[in-house]
Structures are given as C-alpha cells and as structure tokens.
Amino acid sequence: MNLSIDHKNPLPLHIQAENLLRNMIKDPQYAGGKFLPNEVQLAKQLAISRSTLRHALNKLVYEGLLTRKKGVGTKVAEAAISSKSKNWLSFTQEMTARGIVIKNFELHVTWVLPDETIANFFEISPNKKVLKLERLRGKAEGPFVYFISYFHPRVGLTGEEDFKRPLYDILEKDYMTVATLSKEEISAKSADKFISGKLELESGSPILLRKRFVFDQGERPIEYNLGYYRADSFVYTVESRRE
Structure with a gap:
C-alpha cells in the first residue's frame, strides 16, 4: 500500500x-x-x-x-461481537449464527451454597447446594466474556455433563427442561482484580455486566447467569417496535 x-x-x-x-x-x-x-x-x-x-x-x-x-x-480494532435482545438464543447459538467460532479457555464446575440473592431467586434454602458453572470464552485471539451460571437443583444437572455442548441443548435433550423466558439486566462497571485477570484487562477497566434470569415453560427459575464482557469487544443491541 x-x-x-x-x-x-x-x-x-x-x-x-x-x-x-x-x-x-x-x-x-x-x-x-x-x-x-x-x-x-x-x-x-x-x-x-x-x-x-x-x-x-x-x-x-x-x-x-x-x-x-x-x-x-x-x-x-477488531469488530465488536454483537448480541441482540430479540429472538433470544444461547450464547453458542448467537455466535454460530454470526459465523464466529468460540473457544473455551476455562471451564469449572462446582457445587456451592447459594448467596441470599441466588437463594431468593430460586426460592430455595441457602443451605441447599446448587451447581455453579464458570466458563471463560472468546475467539482464538483471546477471551472476551466470563460467564458464571447457577442452576436450580430441580433441573437435575450432576456436574458430569459435557458443557462444551450448547447449554440449553443439554437442558432440553438430557433433562427435558426447556429454557423459554430470559429476563436481563445490563450495566456498566469497572473490572475488579479477578475479572480483569480473566479478561486480560487492567484492573478498573470498563466492562459490561449482563445478568440473565432464565425460566422454563412454566416460568419457574432454572438459571441465574452473570456475564462479564470486555467493553471493547462486545456490543449489545436492543430492537423495539412501536405498536
């Protein structure tokens, strides 16, 4: 040139x-x-x-x-990953639809006692352990999102599942639990030491926090999900139509 x-x-x-x-x-x-x-x-x-x-x-x-x-x-700058609120899909389905190959950098499964917020969402005792799934995901060049998911014990997950499969496929095909409704909260915040380390950012860098509350066909809670996104790699778009 x-x-x-x-x-x-x-x-x-x-x-x-x-x-x-x-x-x-x-x-x-x-x-x-x-x-x-x-x-x-x-x-x-x-x-x-x-x-x-x-x-x-x-x-x-x-x-x-x-x-x-x-x-x-x-x-x-690399093109920012985009997610739309209309026609809700799982993260894997969203990225596949955009032709983006996703890499799992970390995957951790543990059983934990829920804090008050999660216990109240699931309407269970704080003494009842729940499955916690943590995944650091992104493109080959590097991670851009850290997910933390908690699941209602009712779902039946054991922790032995192959979580490299699309999550909602596992719930539907293996446990007959269909994720039908997603309610979300989006906010901006500064990355703490833990999240900045995961997303390869300087501590205090801006990130996007997406809280996702997932329900089944009977509108019973099945998943409490936190997604921490690099602000320089992710755009969340909302489509509204006036009736």
Whole structure:
C-alpha cells in the first residue's frame, strides 16, 4: 500500500492523514488487529509532524476503529461481537449464527451454597447446594466474556455433563427442561482484580455486566447467569417496535 500525502493538495494535512488511515484500516495488511507502522516512522514517511498524525489517530481511536496502548503501539480494532435482545438464543447459538467460532479457555464446575440473592431467586434454602458453572470464552485471539451460571437443583444437572455442548441443548435433550423466558439486566462497571485477570484487562477497566434470569415453560427459575464482557469487544443491541 502506498503511504504518502499530497502536500500540494489544499485539503488539510490532518484530513489527508485521517483518510489515509481509514484506507489502511481496510487493507488486509493491517486488518484483523494488526499493528500500524510506528508513529514516528509514519510521520516521517508522510513528511508531517507527529502532532498532525496524532490528531488523525486520536479521531479514529475515538471512533473505535483503532486501539492504542502506551509503549506497545496502535492497531486496527477488531469488530465488536454483537448480541441482540430479540429472538433470544444461547450464547453458542448467537455466535454460530454470526459465523464466529468460540473457544473455551476455562471451564469449572462446582457445587456451592447459594448467596441470599441466588437463594431468593430460586426460592430455595441457602443451605441447599446448587451447581455453579464458570466458563471463560472468546475467539482464538483471546477471551472476551466470563460467564458464571447457577442452576436450580430441580433441573437435575450432576456436574458430569459435557458443557462444551450448547447449554440449553443439554437442558432440553438430557433433562427435558426447556429454557423459554430470559429476563436481563445490563450495566456498566469497572473490572475488579479477578475479572480483569480473566479478561486480560487492567484492573478498573470498563466492562459490561449482563445478568440473565432464565425460566422454563412454566416460568419457574432454572438459571441465574452473570456475564462479564470486555467493553471493547462486545456490543449489545436492543430492537423495539412501536405498536
């Protein structure tokens, strides 16, 4: 790709630099999270000041097209994963529908005593253990979501299931429990030390927290789910129709 700016063009240099960067983002050489040339070298090659180049870079960083990390460099941002509230599917089904291959980085199954919030949701005694499923998931390049799920003892899960299978397929095909209704809460928060470690973020980085309350056909609670998403890798969209 030809990296140059026409200094005889009346278009301001920072606009030309911005247009050049936009073309670089589309180029296969830099797409998919690859790093751009060093800022000093690129400014020198374009014969513009670093402040002029930085003006253009900052705009594209603000738009979410580039990401930069001090001491590391600037690279093309990967397309954010999208989830829609309409036509609710399991996470695996959502990603499969988008042609995204999901990798499980961690999978842990334990039996725990529920805290007050979970016990109240399930309407069970806090002395009754529930199955807890933790999964760190993402693309081959790295994880972008950490799930924690708790299941009502009524469902019958043993902990010996193959949780690499789609979760709601397991519930429906193995336990005749159909997940029919999902109620959700979305909020923004700062990643604590534990979550930041899982998602490979700096402590205090912004993340998206999605709480999902899942019910069966009789509207009985079957799952309490927490999803911690990297804010730079996930977009949640809501579709509404006015009647």
